[in-house]
Amino acid sequence: MDMKAKVLVVGGGGREAAIVDALSRSPRVGKIFCAPGNAGISLQAKCLPLEDTQIDELQDFALKEGIDLTVVGPEVPLSMGMADQFEAAGLRVFGPSAKAARIESSKDFAKRIMEKYGVPTASYRTFEDYAEALEYVRSKNTFPIVLKYDGLAGGKGVVIPENLADADEALKDMLLDDRFGKGKVVIEDYLEGPEFSFLCFVDGEKVYPMVLSQDHKRAFDGDRGPNTGGMGAYTPLPFISGEDRDFALEKIMKPVARGLVAEGCPFKGVLYGGLMKTKDGIKVIEFNCRFGDPETEVVLPRLESDIYDIFCAVADGKSVGELKWKEESVMGFVLASKGYPGKYVKGKEISGLNEALSDPDVKIYHMGTTVKTASDLKEGRCWTNGGRVLMVLASGKTPRQAHDKALAAVQKIHCENLFYRTDIGHWAL
Ligand code: AMP
Ligand code: GLY
Secondary structure, three states, X not given: OOOOEEEEEEEOOHHHHHHHHHHHOOOOEEEEEEEEOOOOHHHOOEEOOOOOOOHHHHHHHHHHHOOOEEXXXXXXXXXXXXXXXXXXXXXXXXXOOOOOOHHHHOHHHHHHHHHHOOOOEOOEEEEOXXXXXXXXXXXXXXXXXXXXXXXXXXXXXXXXXXXXXXXXXXXXXHHHOOEOEOOOEEEEEOOOOOEEXXXXXXXXXXXXXXXXXXXXXXXXXXXXXXXXXXXXXEEOOOOOOHHHHHHHHHHHHHHHHHHHHHOOOOOEEEEEEEEEEEOOEEEEEEEEOOOOOOHHHHHHHHEOOOHHHHHHHHHHOOOOOOOOEXXXXXXXXXXXXXXXXXXXXOOOEEEOHHHHOOOOOEEEEEOOEEOOOOOOOOOOOEEEOOOEEEXXXXXXXXXXXXXXXXXXXXXXXXXXXXXXXXXXXXXXO
16 A cells, blocks of 8 residues: 555645645655646646635545645635635645734734734834825825735735825725725835845744745846746845844744734744845844745755655644755746736747756746647647746855856747846845
8 A cells, every 4th residue: 555645735836836846855745736736737746627716626625535735835725714624624734724824914913913022023004094094194204105905915915105196096096996805004114125035834833944035026137127926036145144044033933923822823834024134123024824936946945854744743733843954055037928017928839948957956847837738848848828937946056156057047948928037146146
């Protein structure tokens, strides 16, 4: 009898590709399923024709198939209560309850937790009423100012107006026209400094830090252009000292984990601290209740410990032990459809994937691709099927080496409709 574990990964982007890849390195894992997965993921997992929000169908599948562990990638199913429902059905699941996921799904909840447990962040006020919110911005009269819609808004809920007229327009959008639904707006002070991501495995009060990473949010070189879901990421971060990292762990991540326990919603899963190194110290910009995308794609390749064991230990409330990491740099470049994050077309052919993979230090995680026949990927081709399409990454002894190897691989990939940044990791070079 095959005693190897069956694992279900929920989601279908680059993050899930990295999770599936890490799981496939575990000698304890047998078969991996991914819902919905994508073309690249299908090389390592059986993709299911189910969306990540079809919780009932996914639960039926997990029960029937005898899945040993379900790992939930995206925030939407988590805030819909997927982990709660799986746990109630007796299924082992890695991911927080809907109540704990409010650390991401409600900006106001996250700010209240930070305030109550003394975690450094920008000062703020929350408003439901448009006129009161506008009056607050007018009387404060300092720009830029940061306006955050309180609920999940697919990365589009943060606006940073430079003047009162733009602030007014954004507040109207959020509080009068209910662009994202009926909700509140958090208004907070604008902070400055480099941002970085601190992902930790968290089980109640226990916090197991991962290596630090940074994502590049702007579309174009030199940190110009519109905000995107992330155009690349890298690890480690030479500009964050050991002292800064210890501060972030002891004064930010641990107090929040303890705070969530004290509030009756212990967190289980990955707690993502979106942090900023300001001139007044490290402060929180946001929390997410899941692995970051594209940070996960560069962080997990450095993990030497068995990720299946980590997921199970967190899910079962057992000790994870010390995590082991490779001492190397990893840099990843996102290839995105021209026009992204605005309008773009799909269905353009991509070639050269095998040439890019000829360097053994290079990996490609698919974010939004499709194939026409099962042999397409073997022949190194696929078609664009999303805004962010591929993440091409390389490991190296130094940031420079990782950067140059990844960029060389990117340049071997051909597609008339893709663009990328060339300056990923510029803070570290
Ligand atoms: P969030 O969804 O909260 O991560 O916000 C999206 C982006 O807006 C962040 O990655 C920051 O670049 C920016 N941002 C959010 N809050 C602030 C702040 N208080 N000061 C400056 N920039 C911010
Ligand atoms: N990289 C940003 C995020 O995952 O939200």
